[in-house]
Amino acid sequence: xxxxxxLDKYILKLxxxxxxxxxIFYYRYLLxxxxxxxxxxSLIESLGEExxxxxxxxxxxxxxxxxxxxxxxxxxxxxxxxxxxxxxxVDNQDLxxxxxxxxxxxxx
Numbered sequence: 001x002x003x004x005x006x007l008d009k010y011i012l013k014l015x016x017x018x019x020x021x022x023x024i025f026y027y028r029y030l031l032x033x034x035x036x037x038x039x040x041x042s043l044i045e046s047l048g049e050e051x052x053x054x055x056x057x058x059x060x061x062x063x064x065x066x067x068x069x070x071x072x073x074x075x076x077x078x079x080x081x082x083x084x085x086x087x088x089x090v091d092n093q094d095l096x097x098x099x100x101x102x103x104x105x106x107x108x
Contacts, residue, residue, distance in 0.1 A: 003053055010057040015065055025064060032056050032105045041097050051086055058085055059098065063106040 007029070011022055036043050036052070044052045058081070062069040082090070 002050065006053050006057050010061050013061050021064070025060060028060055028064070028105045029057065032060065032101055035101045035104060041101055043094055043097055046094050047086075047090065054085055055082065055090075055098065058082065059102055060106065063102055067106070 007026070011017060011025060014021055014025060017025070033056070035041055036056075047055065059069070062081075
């Protein structure tokens with residue numbers, strides 16, 4: 001139920017989403033979840049399930065709206081909006097994993 005509420009919340013944050021854009025977002029989210037379950041990218045353990053879903057959907061929306069979106073700034077600082085969502089800073093290794101997953105899911 002929590003995931004459904006988050007999906008509704010973040011789909012509305014897309015700029016005037018068409019049914020096609022919503023479908024693309026949803027399939028990208030499912031792919032991101034699937035990749036996260038692999039041994040190399042396991043993030044739910046370190047971030048927590050609720051934080052991971054929120055972080056995943058936020059980054060997907062931002063990446064889909066603006067392909068230049070970066071999780072980590074050039075100074076290796078976490079994006080300020082991500083800190084607001086999570087209420088804490090996240091380990092750089094976890095951010096790196098998430099950014100790799102995001103690049104695979106939203107390549108352009």
